Amino acid sequence: MKPFEILDHTADVGLVAWGETLEALFANAAMGMFSLISELKNVECHTTVTVEVKGNDYEDLLVTWLNELLYLFEAEGYLLKCFEIEELGQYYLRARVSGEPVDQERHTIQRVVKACTYYEVKVEEVHPQLFRAQVYFDI
Amino acid sequence: MAEVWSGPLRKLDNWRWVIPREYKKGMLVEGIIYASERMTQSIRKDQAPEQVANVACLPGIVGRSMAMPDIHWGYGFPIGGVAATDIEAGGVISPGGVGFDINCGVRLIKTNLTEEEVKPHLEKLLPVLFRNIPSGVGSEGRISFSVSDLKKAMREGARFMIKRGFGFPEDEEYIEERGAMEGADPEVVSAKAMERGKGQLGTLGSGNHFLEIEVVERVFRPDIAEIFGLFSGQVLIMVHTGSRGFGHQVCTDALQTMQNAMNRYGIKVPDRQLACAPFQSPEGQEYFAAMACAANFAWANRQLITHWVRESFEEVFKKSARDLGIEVLYDVAHNIAKVEEHEVEGKKKKLCVHRKGATRAFGAKRPEVPGRYRSVGQPVLIPGDMGTGSYVLLGTELAMQETFGSTCHGAGRVMSRSEADRTSRGRNITEELKEKGVLVMAESKATLREEIPEAYKDVNDVVQVVEEAGISKRVVYARPLAVMKG
Numbered sequence: 136m137k138p139f140e141i142l143d144h145t146a147d148v149g150l151v152a153w154g155e156t157l158e159a160l161f162a163n164a165a166m167g168m169f170s171l172i173s174e175l176k177n178v179e180c181h182t183t184v185t186v187e188v189k190g191n192d193y194e195d196l197l198v199t200w201l202n203e204l205l206y207l208f209e210a211e212g213y214l215l216k217c218f219e220i221e222e223l224g225q226y227y228l229r230a231r232v233s234g235e236p237v238d239q240e241r242h243t244i245q246r247v248v249k250a251c252t253y254y255e256v257k258v259e260e261v262h263p264q265l266f267r268a269q270v271y272f273d274i
Numbered sequence: 275m276a277e278v279w280s281g282p283l284r285k286l287d288n289w290r291w292v293i294p295r296e297y298k299k300g301m302l303v304e305g306i307i308y309a310s311e312r313m314t315q316s317i318r319k320d321q322a323p324e325q326v327a328n329v330a331c332l333p334g335i336v337g338r339s340m341a342m343p344d345i346h347w348g349y350g351f352p353i354g355g356v357a358a359t360d361i362e363a364g365g366v367i368s369p370g371g372v373g374f375d376i377n378c379g380v381r382l383i384k385t386n387l388t389e390e391e392v393k394p395h396l397e398k399l400l401p402v403l404f405r406n407i408p409s410g411v412g413s414e415g416r417i418s419f420s421v422s423d424l425k426k427a428m429r430e431g432a433r434f435m436i437k438r439g440f441g442f443p444e445d446e447e448y449i450e451e452r453g454a455m456e457g458a459d460p461e462v463v464s465a466k467a468m469e470r471g472k473g474q475l476g477t478l479g480s481g482n483h484f485l486e487i488e489v490v491e492r493v494f495r496p497d498i499a500e501i502f503g504l505f506s507g508q509v510l511i512m513v514h515t516g517s518r519g520f521g522h523q524v525c526t527d528a529l530q531t532m533q534n535a536m537n538r539y540g541i542k543v544p545d546r547q548l549a550c551a552p553f554q555s556p557e558g559q560e561y562f563a564a565m566a567c568a569a570n571f572a573w574a575n576r577q578l579i580t581h582w583v584r585e586s587f588e589e590v591f592k593k594s595a596r597d598l599g600i601e602v603l604y605d606v607a608h609n610i611a612k613v614e615e616h617e618v619e620g621k622k623k624k625l626c627v628h629r630k631g632a633t634r635a636f637g638a639k640r641p642e643v644p645g646r647y648r649s650v651g652q653p654v655l656i657p658g659d660m661g662t663g664s665y666v667l668l669g670t671e672l673a674m675q676e677t678f679g680s681t682c683h684g685a686g687r688v689m690s691r692s693e694a695d696r697t698s699r700g701r702n703i704t705e706e707l708k709e710k711g712v713l714v715m716a717e718s719k720a721t722l723r724e725e726i727p728e729a730y731k732d733v734n735d736v737v738q739v740v741e742e743a744g745i746s747k748r749v750v751y752a753r754p755l756a757v758m759k760g
Contacts (some may be wrong), residue, residue: 143690145276145320167494171437194546195533202526209519211467212412216577237412243645245720247480249522253529253546271349273522274375274481274692 139167160266162218180217181234193258201251249273276320289743294651301330320347328544334365343739344686350547353631355682368550369528371628377572379607380655387597389489406582409478410717411758425460431570432577440581449605453573458566471520476578480760482513488752500615517572528561604653635669635681650666658733667746685730694729716759
C-alpha cells in the first residue's frame with residue numbers, strides 16, 4: 136500500500152492518502168502534503184511541537200489539520216516529516232509533529248502550497264481497516 | 275486525469291453557452307460560459323462547468339452564475355467565475371468565491387522609453403530588478419514592518435506606502451478602489467494571518483506571479499490608447515502578485531468559520547469549498563472586513579514593488595523616475611468580492627460581486643473609474659502566460675448590463691502542473707524563450723517548467739471572445755521583452 140499519491144488537477148494539485156487506521160491516514164496525508172513542498176529525505180525530525188485542532192467531522196478535521204501544519208511551515212519555517220497522532224476523534228485531533236527549520240543549504244522548497252481546500256474532500260473507510268482520504272490544495 | 279463533463283451547454287450565440295437551471299437541483303439561476311465553440315471542447319475536459327452550476331446554488335445569487343473564457347477547474351468556484359448576490363435579500367458572501375490569494379491582481383506601469391532605448395540595457399536591468407524585488411518561495415521582504423505598521427497597511431493599502439515615500443502621490447488615483455478598500459478592520463484578522471504576512475510585504479512570490487517588461491506592439495484603438503497614455507513601441511512593466519501568505523491565512527480562517535455558520539443559517543451548498551454566510555450576518559461582515567485588509571495588503575505590496583521598479587530603472591538609465599515617465603497606468607484586482615451598485619431587472623441593487631479569476635471592467639461614467647479615463651471606461655489588464663504577451667482592454671456598457679462589469683483575467687491553464695512538468699522534461703525553457711526574444715530570470719527552474727506557455731490557453735483566443743461578446747474592447751497588445759519569475 137502506498138501511503139499517498141498525487142492527483143492531477145488543471146490548476147492545482149490533489150492528494151489521496153491511505154492508512155490502516157485513521158491515525159495512519161492523517162499522518163500519511165500530512166506526509167504527502169510536505170512531500171509536495173520539499174524533498175523530505177534530508178529533513179531530520181529533531182524539533183517537536185504539539186498540534187491540536189478541532190473540526191465538525193473527519194473531513195473538516197483533515198482540512199484544518201493540514202492547514203495548521205502549513206501555518207507551522209510558513210510562519211515558523213518548519214519542514215515537518217514525522218507525525219505522531221496521539222488522539223483522534225471525530226471532532227478533535229492532537230499530535231506531536233517533528234521536523235526541522237528550513238536550511239537553504241540542505242533543503243529545496245519545490246513549491247508553495249497556499250492552502251488545503253474543502254473541495255471534494257473525503258475521508259472514508261473503503262474496506263475494513265483501510266481508510267482513504269482525498270484533498271485538493273491551492274498551489 | 276479529470277473526469278469529462280457531459281452536462282448541457284446550450285448555444286445562445288457564437289460566444290455564449292448556457293447551463294440551464296434544470297440541469298441541477300438547487301440552481302437558483304442559470305449558468306453562462308463565455309467561450310468560442312472550439313473552446314467548449316477543452317472546457318468540457320474537466321469539472322469547471324459543474325462548478326459554474328454549483329455557484330448558481332448560492333443563496334441570493336442574481337443574474338447568472340458566469341464564467342469568463344479563461345475558465346478552468348478550480349475549487350469551489352471555477353477560475354474565471356463571477357457571481358453577484360443581493361445583499362439586502364439575504365445574499366451571501368463566500369470566501370471560496372474570492373480564493374486564497376485575495377486581491378491577486380495586476381498593475382501596469384508606463385514609461386516614456388521605447389524598445390530601442392531599453393533593449394541594449396535589458397541584460398543589466400533584469401538582474402537589477404531581481405536583486406531589488408524579493409521573489410521566490412519563502413522570500414522575505416527587504417523592509418521589516420512593525421505590527422502597528424502592518425495594521426496601517428491593512429487599512430490604508432497603497433496610500434500607506436506612498437506616505438512612507440514609496441511612490442508618487444498621484445499613484446493612488448490609478449488603482450482600483452484607490453488602493454484602499456473601505457471596511458477593512460485589522461482587529462478581526464487572526465494573529466496567525468499577521469504572523470504569516472508580516473515578512474511578506476514587498477515580495478513578488480512564486481508560482482504564476484511575475485514581473486514583466488514588455489513593449490506595445492499593436493494599437494487597436496488609438497483614441498483610447500491616447501487617453502490611457504499608451505503608444506506603439508512604448509516600454510511597459512507589468513506586475514502580477516497578491517496578498518501572499520497573509521491572504522491565504524485570512525481565507526483559511528474564514529472557511530473554517532463559515533463551515534459552522536452554514537448550519538446556523540440553514541445554508542446548504544453542493545461543495546463545502548463554497549461555504550458562505552449572509553453578507554449582513556456577523557460572520558459575513560467579519561470575513562468582508564478581513565478580506566478588505568488582505569486586499570489592501572496586496573495593494574500595499576504592489577505599491578512597494580512599483581517603488582523598486584522605479585529605483586531599478588533609475589539605477590540603470592541614470593535618470594529620475596519622473597524623467598523616465600514611470601507612471602502607474604492602472605492596477606486591478608482579479609480575486610475579490612466587492613459591494614457594488616448594479617441594475618437587476620430594471621432596479622438598482624446593492625450587490626456583493628465575487629470575481630474569482632475575473633477582472634472588473636467598468637464602462638464609461640462610473641464614479642469608480644479614475645477621472646482621466648471616466649469618459650471612455652476603465653483600463654482592464656490581461657496578462658498572458660510567460661512569454662506570450664498581454665493586453666490592455668477597455669470596460670464597456672454591455673459588461674455593465676450583462677456581467678456586472680466583469681471580464682476575463684488572463685489566459686487560463688489547460689495543462690496540470692505535473693503534465694506541464696512531463697511535457698517540459700529535459701527542455702531548457704530559458705533558452706527556448708530567449709530564442710523567441712524573451713529574456714527570463716527565475717528563482718526556480720521547476721516553476722519555469724510548470725509555467726511553460728503550452729500549459730495555458732492562448733490569451734489571444736480568450737481576448738477574442740470578450741471582444742466579440744462585447745464585454746470588453748481591445749486597446750493595445752504588448753509583447754514581452756523580459757520576465758522575472760519567482
